[in-house]
Amino acid sequence: MSRSVFSYRRWIGILVKEFIQVKRDRLTFGMIVGIPVLQLLLFGFAINTDPKNLPTVVYAADSSIFSRSFVAALENTGYFKVTSLAPNEAEAQRMIAEGVAQFVVTIPADFSRKLARGERPEVLVEADATDPTAVSNAVSAVQRIAATALTRDLQGVLGRSIPAPPPVDIRVQRRYNPEGVVAYNIVPGLLGTILTMTMILMTGLAITRERERGTFENLLSTPALPIEVMTGKIVPYILIGLIQVALILLAARFVFGVPMQGSLLLLLGVVLIFIAANLTLGIMFSSIARNQLQAMQMTFFFFLPSILLSGFMFPFRGMPEWAQWIGNVLPLTHFLLLVRGILLKGNGLDVLWPQIWPIVAFMLAVILIGLRFYRRTLD
Amino acid sequence: MNGNSGPAIDVTGLNKHFGAKHVVRDLTLSVNRGEIFGFLGPNGSGKTTSIRMLCGLLTPDSGSGTCLGFDVIRETAAIKREVGYMTQRFSLWEDLTIRENLDFVARMYGMHDRTRVVAEAVEELGLADRRDQLAGELSGGWKQRLALAACLLHRPKLLLLDEPTAGVDPKARRDFWEEIYRLAAQGISVLVSTHYMDEAERCHRLAYISAGTLLAKGTAAEVIAAQHLTAWSVSGPDLVEVVDRLRGKPGVEHITPFGATVHVTGRDAAALEQSLKSLTLGPGHHAERIDAGLEDVFISLMARAPDEARQ
Numbered sequence: 001m002s003r004s005v006f007s008y009r010r011w012i013g014i015l016v017k018e019f020i021q022v023k024r025d026r027l028t029f030g031m032i033v034g035i036p037v038l039q040l041l042l043f044g045f046a047i048n049t050d051p052k053n054l055p056t057v058v059y060a061a062d063s064s065i066f067s068r069s070f071v072a073a074l075e076n077t078g079y080f081k082v083t084s085l086a087p088n089e090a091e092a093q094r095m096i097a098e099g100v101a102q103f104v105v106t107i108p109a110d111f112s113r114k115l116a117r118g119e120r121p122e123v124l125v126e127a128d129a130t131d132p133t134a135v136s137n138a139v140s141a142v143q144r145i146a147a148t149a150l151t152r153d154l155q156g157v158l159g160r161s162i163p164a165p166p167p168v169d170i171r172v173q174r175r176y177n178p179e180g181v182v183a184y185n186i187v188p189g190l191l192g193t194i195l196t197m198t199m200i201l202m203t204g205l206a207i208t209r210e211r212e213r214g215t216f217e218n219l220l221s222t223p224a225l226p227i228e229v230m231t232g233k234i235v236p237y238i239l240i241g242l243i244q245v246a247l248i249l250l251a252a253r254f255v256f257g258v259p260m261q262g263s264l265l266l267l268l269g270v271v272l273i274f275i276a277a278n279l280t281l282g283i284m285f286s287s288i289a290r291n292q293l294q295a296m297q298m299t300f301f302f303f304l305p306s307i308l309l310s311g312f313m314f315p316f317r318g319m320p321e322w323a324q325w326i327g328n329v330l331p332l333t334h335f336l337l338l339v340r341g342i343l344l345k346g347n348g349l350d351v352l353w354p355q356i357w358p359i360v361a362f363m364l365a366v367i368l369i370g371l372r373f374y375r376r377t378l379d
Numbered sequence: 380m381n382g383n384s385g386p387a388i389d390v391t392g393l394n395k396h397f398g399a400k401h402v403v404r405d406l407t408l409s410v411n412r413g414e415i416f417g418f419l420g421p422n423g424s425g426k427t428t429s430i431r432m433l434c435g436l437l438t439p440d441s442g443s444g445t446c447l448g449f450d451v452i453r454e455t456a457a458i459k460r461e462v463g464y465m466t467q468r469f470s471l472w473e474d475l476t477i478r479e480n481l482d483f484v485a486r487m488y489g490m491h492d493r494t495r496v497v498a499e500a501v502e503e504l505g506l507a508d509r510r511d512q513l514a515g516e517l518s519g520g521w522k523q524r525l526a527l528a529a530c531l532l533h534r535p536k537l538l539l540l541d542e543p544t545a546g547v548d549p550k551a552r553r554d555f556w557e558e559i560y561r562l563a564a565q566g567i568s569v570l571v572s573t574h575y576m577d578e579a580e581r582c583h584r585l586a587y588i589s590a591g592t593l594l595a596k597g598t599a600a601e602v603i604a605a606q607h608l609t610a611w612s613v614s615g616p617d618l619v620e621v622v623d624r625l626r627g628k629p630g631v632e633h634i635t636p637f638g639a640t641v642h643v644t645g646r647d648a649a650a651l652e653q654s655l656k657s658l659t660l661g662p663g664h665h666a667e668r669i670d671a672g673l674e675d676v677f678i679s680l681m682a683r684a685p686d687e688a689r690q
C-alpha cells in the first residue's frame with residue numbers, strides 16, 4: 001500500500017503556478033490594486049446619516065431628582081437610549097471601550113448641590129466618535145438641552161427664575177477621534193471590505209477557473225493531493241491580502257494620519273482570523289459554483305449585505321433592528337469594530353473577545369456547510 | 380505487488396452512475412503490457428467515464444480490478460504516479476507558457492532532474508524556439524503534441540489517451556501513431572479511445588462500448604467475425620433510387636454510402652442475398668458480396684444499441 005503524504009515540492013509548484021497566473025491575469029491584477037483605490041476614493045466622501053437611540057451608559061454619582069430629569073431630557077432628544085446605569089466609572093469606561101455603549105454620561109456627585117447654588121455643575125458626555133457621522137447629530141442635540149433640561153424642576157424647587165447662562169455646563173468629549181475625521185473610520189473599514197472582496201472572489205475564481213477550463217482534471221490526475229491543491233492555490237491570495245492590508249495601513253497612517261493606538265501584532269492576528277473566515281467562504285462558494293460566473297454572483301450576493309449592513313456604509317446603530325440582526329452574522333461587522341477598536345481605541349484582547357468569537361463561529365458554520373458540498377474527485 | 384508483471388489493466392464489473400443515469404455497466408477489460416488497445420463507441424457511451432475510473436479520477440460504484448497491479452479503488456495515488464492520462468479536452472494551462480506547463484507537470488510528479496527533463500521534452504517536441512509562448516496560442520495539433528509530451532514526462536508505464544487525435548490533420552495523426560508504436564515497442568501499454576476507423580485498425584486489440592455496455596472486444600478480425608455480418612457492395616448509377624427500393628426489404632439492416640458505392644449489411648445472409656437478387660437492378664448496376672469491415676460492424680452495433688446511448 002502506498003500512502004500519500006503532503007509534498008512540499010509539489011506544494012511549491014502549485015504556488016509558483018498560481019503566482020504566474022495571477023501575474024498574467026491583467027483583470028484580476030487590476031482588481032487587486034484597483035478596488036482599494038476606487039473604494040478609497042468613493043468612501044472617502046462618507047455618507048452622512050442620522051441614527052437615533054444610541055446606547056448610552058449613565059454613571060450618576062448623584063441620584064437626585066435633577067439628575068433623573070437630566071437623563072430624561074437626554075432621552076427625549078431621541079438620540080440617546082439609556083441602556084444601563086453603571087455602578088462605577090471604570091465599568092462605564094469598559095462599556096464604551098467594548099463598543100457596547102456609544103456614549104457615557106457622567107453626572108458628578110455634587111450635581112444637585114451645585115445646581116441649587118447656581119454654580120453650573122459640569123456634566124461630562126463622552127462620545128465614541130470612531131464613526132463620527134454616527135454621533136455628530138446626537139452631540140449637537142446635547143448642547144441644545146443644556147438650556148432647557150432642568151427649567152421646570154428648578155422653578156419648582158428653587159422658586160426663582162433661571163440664570164441667563166444654562167444651569168448645567170455640558171462638556172462633550174469626542175473620544176478616540178476627537179476631530180471627527182471621517183477617514184479615521186473609513187480607512188479601517190476599507191481594510192475589511194477589501195479583504196472580503198479579495199479573499200472570497202479571488203479564491204472562488206481561482207478554483208472554479210480550473211474546473212471551468214478542464215484543467216482541474218489534469219491537476220487531479222497527477223499525484224497532487226487535494227490538500228496541496230487547495231492550500232497551494234489559496235496561499236498566494238493570503239499574501240496578496242496581506243499586501244493590501246499593508247498598503248491600506250500605510251495609507252491610513254501617512255495619507256490620512258489615522259492614529260494607531262493598539263498593538264499591530266494584535267491587528268495582524270485579527271486580520272488573519274478574518275482572512276481565514278473569508279477564505280472558507282470562498283472555498284465553499286467555489287465548490288458549489290459550477291463556473292466562474294456563478295462564483296462571482298455568489299460573492300456579490302454576500303458582499304453587498306456585508307458592505308451595507310456591517311456599519312461600513314451606514315452607522316450600524318442607524319439601521320433597523322432586522323438589518324442589525326443580519327449585520328451581526330456577518331464577519332465584516334465584527335471586523336470593523338475590531339479594527340477600529342485596535343487602531344483608534346488601543347483596545348486589548350480582553351475587550352476584543354466579544355467581537356472575535358462571532359467571526360470564528362461564522363467560519364466553523366461555513367466549514368460545516370462546505371464539507372457537504374466539497375467534491376474530492378470529478379464525481 | 381506491482382511493477383512489470385501481469386496485465387497493465389485488469390478490471391471486472393465496474394459500474395458508474397451519475398444520479399439516476401447508469402453510465403458504465405459491468406465493464407470488464409484487460410489490457411496486456413506493451414499492447415495498444417483501442418476503445419471505441421459513440422458519443423456519450425461512457426468512454427471518458429471508463430478511462431477516468433481506470434486512473435482514479437472517478438470512484439466506481441461497484442466492481443474491482445487493478446491498473447499496473449494497483450487496486451483501482453484503494454491505490455489511486457500509486458496509479459496516478461505511473462499512468463499518463465491525456466484528457467479529451469486540452470487541459471494544460473493556456474495562460475502558462477509551454478515550458479512553464481511542462482515544468483509544473485514535472486513538479487507535480489516530484490521529478491528531481493526537472494530542468495533537464497523539461498529542456499529535453501521541449502527539444503524533442505521541436506518547440507525549443509517557442510518554449511516561452513503561451514500554450515493557449517498554439518494550434519490544435521501543437522496543443523495535442525504538447526499534451527502528449529506532458530503526460531510522457533514522468534515516464535509512465537501506461538498511457539490512457541482520450542481521443543488524442545480529434546481535430547488533428549492526417550500528417551500529425553500519422554506522426555502521432557508512429558510515436559505510439561515506438562512507445563509500445565518500449566513496453567509501454569496504451570489504451571486509446573477514438574472515433575477513427577483507421578486508428579481502430581491500427582490497435583492490437585479493441586473494445587466497443589455502447590450505452591455503457593461493452594458489446595465487442597478482441598482483435599479487429601475477431602470483432603468483425605463475432606458479429607456474423609454479411610456485407611454487399613452495390614455500385615452503379617442512380618444509387619439513391621436503389622437505396623430507396625432496398626430499404627425495409629427482409630435481411631437489409633443497414634445501407635451506408637461509401638463513396639461511389641453503398642454497403643448493404645445484415646446478419647441474415649440468406650435473406651439479404653434474396654432481397655438483393657429479387658431487386659431488378661438496372662443496367663450498369665453491380666452487386667457484390669464483400670468482407671464486412673470494422674466500420675460496417677460499428678455502424679451495425681451503433682444502430683442496435685438503445686436510444687439512450689446517443690444522448
Ligand SMILES: Nc1ncnc2c1ncn2[C@@H]1O[C@H](COP(=O)(O)OP(=O)(O)OP(=O)(O)O)[C@@H](O)[C@H]1O
Binds near residue numbers: 422427
Ligand atoms: N460528471 C458528470 N455528471 C453527470 N453526467 C455525466 C458526467 N460525466 C459524464 N456524464 C454522462 O455520462 C455519459 C457518458 O459520458 P462520457 O463522457 O463518458 O462519454 P464518452 O463516451 O466519452 O463520449 P464522447 O465520445 O462524446 O467523448 C454521458 O451521457 C454524459 O452525459
Ligand SMILES: [Mg+2]
Binds near residue numbers: 428
Ligand atoms: Mg469522451
